[in-house]
Amino acid sequence: MSSEIRRHRMGEAGPLPRRFHQARWDESVIFDLSTPGARGLLVPEVEREVADAAGNVLETIPEPLRRASPPALPELSQVHVLRHYLRVSQETLGADLNIDVGQGTCTMKHNPKINEQLARLPEISELHPLQDEDTVQGMLEIFYRFEQILKEISGLDRFTFQPGAGSQAIYTNAAIIRAYHATNGQAEQKDEIITTIFSHPSDAACPKVAGFKVITLYPDENGYPDLEALKAAVSDHTAGLMITNPEDTGIFNPRIAEFVRIVHEAGGLCAYDQANANGILGVTRAGDAGFDLCQFNLHKTFATPHGCGGPAAGATGVTAELARFLPVPVVEFDGERYRLDYDRPETIGKIRQFYGVAPAVLKAYAWVMSLGAEGLRQVAEVAVLNNNYLMHKVLQIRGVSAPYAQGKRRVEQVLLNLLSNAVKFTEKGGVTLRAEGASDNAAGAARPVVRLSVTDTGMGIKVEDLATLFQPFRQIDSGLARNHEGTGLGLAICRRLAELLGGEIRAESEWGKGSVFTCIMPLKEPAKS
Numbered sequence: 001m002s003s004e005i006r007r008h009r010m011g012e013a014g015p016l017p018r019r020f021h022q023a024r025w026d027e028s029v030i031f032d033l034s035t036p037g038a039r040g041l042l043v044p045e046v047e048r049e050v051a052d053a054a055g056n057v058l059e060t061i062p063e064p065l066r067r068a069s070p071p072a073l074p075e076l077s078q079v080h081v082l083r084h085y086l087r088v089s090q091e092t093l094g095a096d097l098n099i100d101v102g103q104g105t106c107t108m109k110h111n112p113k114i115n116e117q118l119a120r121l122p123e124i125s126e127l128h129p130l131q132d133e134d135t136v137q138g139m140l141e142i143f144y145r146f147e148q149i150l151k152e153i154s155g156l157d158r159f160t161f162q163p164g165a166g167s168q169a170i171y172t173n174a175a176i177i178r179a180y181h182a183t184n185g186q187a188e189q190k191d192e193i194i195t196t197i198f199s200h201p202s203d204a205a206c207p208k209v210a211g212f213k214v215i216t217l218y219p220d221e222n223g224y225p226d227l228e229a230l231k232a233a234v235s236d237h238t239a240g241l242m243i244t245n246p247e248d249t250g251i252f253n254p255r256i257a258e259f260v261r262i263v264h265e266a267g268g269l270c271a272y273d274q275a276n277a278n279g280i281l282g283v284t285r286a287g288d289a290g291f292d293l294c295q296f297n298l299h300k301t302f303a304t305p306h307g308c309g310g311p312a313a314g315a316t317g318v319t320a321e322l323a324r325f326l327p328v329p330v331v332e333f334d335g336e337r338y339r340l341d342y343d344r345p346e347t348i349g350k351i352r353q354f355y356g357v358a359p360a361v362l363k364a365y366a367w368v369m370s371l372g373a374e375g376l377r378q379v380a381e382v383a384v385l386n387n388n389y390l391m392h393k394v395l396q397i398r399g400v401s402a403p404y405a406q407g408k409r410r411v412e413q414v415l416l417n418l419l420s421n422a423v424k425f426t427e428k429g430g431v432t433l434r435a436e437g438a439s440d441n442a443a444g445a446a447r448p449v450v451r452l453s454v455t456d457t458g459m460g461i462k463v464e465d466l467a468t469l470f471q472p473f474r475q476i477d478s479g480l481a482r483n484h485e486g487t488g489l490g491l492a493i494c495r496r497l498a499e500l501l502g503g504e505i506r507a508e509s510e511w512g513k514g515s516v517f518t519c520i521m522p523l524k525e526p527a528k529s
């Protein structure tokens with residue numbers, strides 16, 4: 001065993017990258033495999049008595065709706081269908097088979113298998129979207145409840161789950177913006193959508209498909225969306241702003257509320273692409289920043305698979321004022337019964353068939369329920385820490401630089417994590433945060449540092465538990481008893497990140513009296529080795 005492999009096995013160097021040989025079959029599309037007359041299943045002839053009792057069932061279907069000829073479906077035996085799809089599946093590099101490297105934003109996250117099992121329950125998987133609503137009350141309840149959750153997370157008032165992808169949800173936003181201006185008699189005049197170059201390309205492509213001209217803003221010298229460029233771009237023609245935040249660079253626009261204000265003053269609406277919401281869940285809300293519309297990608301932020309993993313779902317949210325334009329149907333609840341409301345005269349119509357990818361909504365709902373509000377906030381903290389960690393690793397590669405938001409030491413997530421950790425340990429008493437400039441000799445020579453300390457008067461940590469506090473998933477093993485459980489993952493990432501930035505995190509604690517977490521961060525980044 002090479003020392004490199006040993007290091008990986010010992011867990012010192014992370015998971016071992018695997019070599020992979022893709023299976024390749026000389027497999028045609030299923031239509032080419034068709035043999036006329038072959039059948040997967042032979043349906044028994046109907047008994048005479050049943051046929052007589054039923055009469056000519058074809059007559060119950062109106063003539064214009066009847067097929068003139070059989071559908072052009074491939075004809076294969078069951079075993080040939082099975083072999084075909086097994087071979088094709090072997091050619092797929094799916095998330096479960098992958099090599100510890102995400103293939104894209106949708107597959108880099110954890111999609112718990114328990115949610116898959118829930119979605120495969122016959123009560124869910126055997127539903128048909130054309131069933132009478134009385135027979136799908138449970139599923140409608142899940143749609144309704146998840147809508148209430150997204151309202152809380154986003155600060156907006158109504159949601160539709162009809163779009164089958166983020167881009168379809170963004171298109172829905174564009175169509176609603178168009179409908180809104182048309183209702184105000186401004187369809188001709190309001191013909192421009194403003195976006196930024198680091199927003200997802202869908203934020204330009206979708207309004208274009210919806211018939212708008214698209215104005216793209218370039219960033220200021222620090223990589224932030226350029227406020228001056230926005231001021232120059234708005235006019236009487238501005239129909240709206242459609243932007244991603246944090247942008248696809250990972251940079252959060254700190255002047256987002258000002259962007260919204262300027263566009264509103266020009267008579268435009270603002271749509272928030274929240275496909276990158278993993279880092280802001282429970283931290284900031286589209287509604288609070290003044291947005292009129294938003295979308296979430298359930299397959300990115302809410303642990304449902306996409307791409308190699310399964311069908312997607314985009315959730316479009318709007319203010320109460322714009323709810324009349326949402327696609328039909330929307331799910332309503334009268335206190336006793338759920339119903340699908342199609343009677344909405346100002347609707348933009350249908351974006352996609354039926355009312356959404358039900359299993360995806362169920363999985364997202366299950367995920368949120370398993371985490372709770374506090375867990376969602378922790379998701380955001382860990383997501384940002386992970387990003388910073390990865391960013392730092394990438395920047396250590398020779399030749400790689402991040403031209404934007406340079407020198408921004410993103411320590412706020414470390415602070416947030418230490419604070420939320422302290423709050424978890426402190427049912428009564430208080431938590432104090434102190435930040436001060438200092439000089440530190442730990443690295444040999446005196447260097448200017450910032451010292452952040454979070455002091456709590458909570459329950460404290462036992463000496464034996466302090467040793468494992470910063471190890472991921474060990475807090476659970478140690479059975480540390482407190483009101484709010486944590487995994488230690490956030491603390492582990494925080495400490496590693498601080499170390500990578502040339503700093504450190506220490507914890508001191510006295511059982512029954514509280515703890516002090518101190519983070520020391522040099523003011524200058526360590527030189528690249």
Ligand SMILES: Cc1ncc(COP(=O)(O)O)c(C=O)c1O
Pocket residue numbers: 105164165166167168199200202244248273274275276297312
């Ligand atoms: C920020 C952002 N917006 C929109 C989309 C489009 O979503 P979808 O791929 O589901 O159409 C993506 C997908 O990568 C995205 O990252």
